[in-house]
Amino acid sequence: MKTLEWTAGYEEYAQKLIEEFQVPGAIVAVAKDGILFYEKTFGYRDREKRWPIDLDTVFGIGSITKSFTCVAIMQLQEEGKLSVHDPVVTYLPEFRTPDEAHTREITIHHFMTHTPGLPPLPSLIPAMLQSLKADPTAEGLLSQFEKECSESIETYEQLMAYIADLPFELLGPPGTEFSYSNDAFGLLGAIIERVSGKPYETYVRERILQPLGMERSAFLVEEYDDPDNVAMLYTPRAGDGGTREVLRAPLWWDSPSMRAAGFLKASARDMLRYAEVFRTGGVSNGTRIIAKESAEQMMYPHARIDPVRSYGYGLGVLPFSEQLTLIQHTGGLKGITAQMLIVPEAGITGIVLTNVDDAPIGDLTLGLLNSLFDRPLSTQYAVFADVEKTVESLRQYPGRYRSGEGDEVTIRLDETDGRLVLVLDQSELPLRPIGEDAFLFSRRGIDTPVHFVRDAGGKVKRFALWSRQMPKVEEYTG
Structure with missing residues (x-):
């Protein structure tokens, strides 16, 4: 040092x-x-x-x-x-x-x-x-x-x-x-x-x-x-x-x-x-x-x-x-x-x-x-190992997520590449699967883990980004 x-x-x-x-x-x-x-x-x-x-x-x-x-x-x-x-x-x-x-x-x-x-x-x-x-x-x-x-x-x-x-x-x-x-x-x-x-x-x-x-x-x-x-x-x-x-x-x-x-x-x-x-x-x-x-x-x-x-x-x-x-x-x-x-x-x-x-x-x-x-x-x-996810298993996550503090993101499914994409501000960031409902994106060389939260019935309900859970407010139709 x-x-x-x-x-x-x-x-x-x-x-x-x-x-x-x-x-x-x-x-x-x-x-x-x-x-x-x-x-x-x-x-x-x-x-x-x-x-x-x-x-x-x-x-x-x-x-x-x-x-x-x-x-x-x-x-x-x-x-x-x-x-x-x-x-x-x-x-x-x-x-x-x-x-x-x-x-x-x-x-x-x-x-x-x-x-x-x-x-x-x-x-x-x-x-x-x-x-x-x-x-x-x-x-x-x-x-x-x-x-x-x-x-x-x-x-x-x-x-x-x-x-x-x-x-x-x-x-x-x-x-x-x-x-x-x-x-x-x-x-x-x-x-x-x-x-x-x-x-x-x-x-x-x-x-x-x-x-x-x-x-x-x-x-x-x-x-x-x-x-x-x-x-x-x-x-x-x-x-x-x-x-x-x-x-x-x-x-x-x-x-x-x-x-x-x-x-x-x-x-x-x-x-x-x-x-x-x-x-x-x-x-x-x-x-x-x-x-x-x-x-x-x-x-x-x-x-x-x-x-x-x-x-x-x-x-x-x-x-x-x-x-x-x-x-x-x-x-x-x-x-x-x-x-x-x-x-x-x-x-x-x-x-x-x-x-x-x-x-x-x-x-x-x-x-x-x-x-x-x-x-x-x-x-x-x-460092996290990648986890395999089928395109079909990824279909449950896309949508628009918004918090009461005004933060809003969109998760979309890229069918061609078979991966989720986080749309944040003007950036589109691929999400790497690293676990059950757990993913990771990289920006400026820094890895950030994120995850989805399900309700009691098993339906994806919220997206956890930067320590905040953002409720799903709309299904993705793009």
Whole structure:
């Protein structure tokens, strides 16, 4: 892991990706046993003013915030104020789903592992409505969700009322189906607030950020004394002929009822300090933040996502090799793509931060890990053998799948080649069978497992892509 032996190859690889995706600015920082040993910046925190990036430049971290929320829950459990196995309705009696018995069975653990049985819901858009209305770059999103945005969701109580009134089909009994849920994590913030007696943001600041010395971390940019060292936000759009354009988009999106799901901001230096909590088993900056047992529980693979990935408490877990485990989480929102990584057995912690949404964060991170551990840049997290499928057996999968969050894909059957094709945005990606209802597609040299979910009668009902289960809304007739 001698720096000079791998940095040139990695930086050439990363620079090509950054140029291809027109990423205005990025920073990659890695520590070994708590000591920074690699730092590289690309581009600028403000492209037009050509202001540089440093370790203290503030970026959004998006859903990496979920791990902070789970640290708070573990602290409250250690104090005997709650248990992760308590029913959610113990603390949120007004929480409802379409099935009362199902609702009573949902525990805090299910919220923390994305397994309460909730499908992706459209609530995040009305929860961000006030900031979206102020942002000219959000016009398309507001138009897409016009029906859902008749009223904004400003409070936890409004979020619970919105979910209670929403018609949707539950995925399965609590604990049986993984599907990423911003709603569940937003409501963890409500539990923290009601149990601690403090606003969620205040609790996180006083119990996590301040003890760790994370002076460049906050939920609102207005809290920073030096806004000049806060990254400018950018967002991509399709220009003439479908070419990618990256626009300056300075307004930060916010959601008071969903801050626990993904609205913290931080610097690379702060995030390395935070990642130490998981490398060491709960200690950083000379302070024990959570007990060793709590850290281990957060990094335990409680819920299986796909053949490679699992989920702990606010953290993703996957084997990197026979000896190494990767603990990680990504984050994304307008102007934000981020990834935190920890390889505990090797003493490695790292952070990758960018100031544009849809940056190639997975590629940058996997390339970094492969470089650190002396593997070819193209090495995948896992290798799967192909499984033979007849054309007839593939006929049950085609259709249009759409989530409540607005994501939509089409699966079609290519009769000539005898394979399924995933139509995603403007790309057509062949699906390789790797198991029963399990497939894999490759994009930019990165393999991504996906799978289909059946109902009790054996009929294909949903498509699981990027941690979310998307219901089938239409049979494919093309």
